[in-house]
Amino acid sequence: MQDIYTNDKSFERKDFTYASLNKGEYENCIFNSCNFAESTLSGIRFIDCTFENCNLSLVTLEATSFQHTKFVGCKMLGLKFGTCNHFGLSFSFDNCLLDHSSFFKTKIRKIVFRNSQLRETDFAECDLTDSVFDNCDLANTSFDRTVLEKADFRTAYNYSIDPEANRIKKAKFSLGGLSGLLSKYNIIIER
Numbered sequence: 001m002q003d004i005y006t007n008d009k010s011f012e013r014k015d016f017t018y019a020s021l022n023k024g025e026y027e028n029c030i031f032n033s034c035n036f037a038e039s040t041l042s043g044i045r046f047i048d049c050t051f052e053n054c055n056l057s058l059v060t061l062e063a064t065s066f067q068h069t070k071f072v073g074c075k076m077l078g079l080k081f082g083t084c085n086h087f088g089l090s091f092s093f094d095n096c097l098l099d100h101s102s103f104f105k106t107k108i109r110k111i112v113f114r115n116s117q118l119r120e121t122d123f124a125e126c127d128l129t130d131s132v133f134d135n136c137d138l139a140n141t142s143f144d145r146t147v148l149e150k151a152d153f154r155t156a157y158n159y160s161i162d163p164e165a166n167r168i169k170k171a172k173f174s175l176g177g178l179s180g181l182l183s184k185y186n187i188i189i190e191r
Helices: 179-185
Strands: 004-007 010-012 024-027 030-032 045-047 050-052 065-067 069-072 091-094 112-114 132-134
Touching: none
Parallel strands: 004 024, 010 030, 024 045, 030 050, 045 065, 050 069, 069 091, 091 112, 112 132
Antiparallel strands: none
């Protein structure tokens, strides 16, 4: 079957769990209230696309390409972004649920996470230079050998980041979030 090219199309309330999205390239497309749960998006290329209020939980992303893709209000549990095509990988997340997802070894500089929940998410060995975690819950999220230079954590919460195991030069933190940088020392901080 030949790959398709789809441009400027809106997909509303489609259920792709029964009939998969056709393999190909999607540019400037909007996916609104679609269900992709446990399906595959492997080998599909998304350029300047927006996913709004979609369920993408446990979707397979083997060699999937996301370039300038926005996710708004999406449920995205257990995704493995590290298996995506890394060429031009860029996306943003607003009001998304990303628990148990993995960005292992991805280079996603200047990524923006806004009003999102990223509990038990894996950012090990990522390059998150200049990234923003605006009002995000990072409980039990893993940062290990992660580049966090110039990253903004000022409004993030529940994070635990080991400054000795990560590169945090010029990263921004709020005074209230300093306990997340000292948690490995098991000290008591009072206000």
